[in-house]
Amino acid sequence: MNTQQKPLHSGFHAASTSTEVMAGIDLQGKTAVVTGGYAGIGLETTRSLVAAGCRVLVPARDLAKARTNLNGLANVTIAPMELTDPDSIDAFATGLKGPLHLLINNAGIMWVGLQRDARGYESHFSTNHLGHFQLTRRLWPALLQANGARVINVSSWGHRFSPVVFEDWNFERRAYDPMAAYGQSKTANNLFTLELDRRGQTEGIRSFSLHPGAIVDTDLKRHAPAELLHTTGVYDAQGKAVRDPARGLKTIEQGAATTLWCATSPRLEGLGGLYCDNCDVAPLVLPDGENEFKTAEVARITGVMPHSIDPQAAARLWDLSEQLTRDR
Numbered sequence: 001m002n003t004q005q006k007p008l009h010s011g012f013h014a015a016s017t018s019t020e021v022m023a024g025i026d027l028q029g030k031t032a033v034v035t036g037g038y039a040g041i042g043l044e045t046t047r048s049l050v051a052a053g054c055r056v057l058v059p060a061r062d063l064a065k066a067r068t069n070l071n072g073l074a075n076v077t078i079a080p081m082e083l084t085d086p087d088s089i090d091a092f093a094t095g096l097k098g099p100l101h102l103l104i105n106n107a108g109i110m111w112v113g114l115q116r117d118a119r120g121y122e123s124h125f126s127t128n129h130l131g132h133f134q135l136t137r138r139l140w141p142a143l144l145q146a147n148g149a150r151v152i153n154v155s156s157w158g159h160r161f162s163p164v165v166f167e168d169w170n171f172e173r174r175a176y177d178p179m180a181a182y183g184q185s186k187t188a189n190n191l192f193t194l195e196l197d198r199r200g201q202t203e204g205i206r207s208f209s210l211h212p213g214a215i216v217d218t219d220l221k222r223h224a225p226a227e228l229l230h231t232t233g234v235y236d237a238q239g240k241a242v243r244d245p246a247r248g249l250k251t252i253e254q255g256a257a258t259t260l261w262c263a264t265s266p267r268l269e270g271l272g273g274l275y276c277d278n279c280d281v282a283p284l285v286l287p288d289g290e291n292e293f294k295t296a297e298v299a300r301i302t303g304v305m306p307h308s309i310d311p312q313a314a315a316r317l318w319d320l321s322e323q324l325t326r327d328r
Contacts, residue, residue: 002194002273002309005284010267012279014213015245017253018048021261021279027054031100031146032263033139035059035083035132036107038066041154041212044256045104045263050075052264054102059092059135061107083107083131084117086325093138099145102263104152105132108185114176121324122170124178128185133192133321143205151196151207152262155189155275155308157214157248158182163307164191164317188317190275190308195318197273198311206272208262211282211302213250248302275304284309 012021032049036042037058046056050073059081060066066078081092108128115123121130136143136151143149161183168174171181193209200207245254261279262268274281285303307313 002311004271005274005281005304005309007280007283008267010261010265010280012257012261013245014248014250014278015254016257016261016279017251018044018256018260019253021257022048022052022264025052025264027052027101027264029053030102031055031057031098032102032104033057033059033096033100033135034104034106035081035135037104038062038069038078041215041252041256041259042104042106043069044252045106045259046070046076047073048256048260049102049263057096081135083135084121084123084126086119086134089131089134090138093135096139096142098142099147099149100139100142101146101149102152103136103139103143103149104154104259104263105136105189106152106154106259107132108154110156110158110182111178112181113178114171114181119324120170122181124181124185125169125188128182129188129192130321130324132189134325136196137325140205143200144203146204148204149206150263150268151193151200151205152259153189153193153207153209154259155193155209155211156182156186157211157277157302159186159190159308160305161186163187164313166313166316166320169320187305187308190304191310191314191317192321193275194273194309194311195314198314199318201272206268208268208272209275210258210262211248211275211277212255212258213245213248213277215250215252215255273309275309277302 032054034046037046049056055075057077061082070076079092082088117126162180164187190209193207197207258279262276283303285305
């Protein structure tokens with residue numbers, strides 16, 4: 001395991017906001033790509049990067065929504081892209097010219113019933129991992145041109161729900177469970193980060209993954225059963241959203257803060273392949289059961305599970321992902 005997977009005592013905390021994290025950060029002359037950068041924490045990420053002087057490219061599945069939400073925001077370019085459509089990923093990557101300093105793989109889906117893309121790949125794995133894997137590979141030349149780039153993969157505490165089940169990652173021989181599918185895809189985000197950083201660090205490309213928090217004000221919850229939102233503490237007994245950053249229940253501004261900290265913090269220079277939460281490097285969950293997962297207290301949990309930062313599993317996932325996108 002990565003011996004650097006331990007808190008840095010960054011000076012920030014669970015309630016830190018995007019504004020606080022970005023104070024004093026100058027991104028003049030820098031270029032970023034933010035997938036899903038037109039809604040939820042992705043939109044807040046885009047706004048914050050632009051405010052720091054960054055040029056931001058936003059690939060969008062829903063162009064009309066992107067244009068509406070990003071209207072009036074200077075230095076932003078919108079282009080079509082669908083993460084489950086390999087041709088659209090290639091087209092977007094081909095259209096990007098010049099160095100790319102930040103690639104923020106933010107878009108994702110959650111709690112979706114069994115769906116498959118045109119290749120037959122399960123939708124969580126296809127959207128949350130494979131699409132971003134292909135995009136990152138296609139943008140590698142632009143990342144190299146930056147002479148110092150970061151790739152940020154927005155993961156989740158949900159990686160606790162499942163490792164990558166290499167023997168049946170596509171749910172062809174086991175019963176489908178949306179949370180297992182989501183958890184597998186989030187573990188894939190963390191493993192991808194680890195192997196990407198190993199391969200890229202000598203060329204100036206570093207990578208981090210993160211849990212943004214449980215943020216009720218985003219579209220990610222749209223497929224979630226109401227009882228699950230109550231069970232996990234996201235809603236109270238009266239159906240009102242609970243906001244308590246100490247328990248991971250954050251606003252959009254608090255949720256985007258860890259993404260932005262991973263993307264821009266000078267404290268992370270020379271580091272990589274790490275999973276972060278609450279604007280710091282997360283602790284490793286100990287095998288003796290400390291921070292043990294409890295469904296009713298899911299929002300309270302911090303830390304990263306060993307199965308999602310296993311270097312052997314990370315290398316195996318990279319090989320599998322190359323095979324699944326080989327025709328591209």
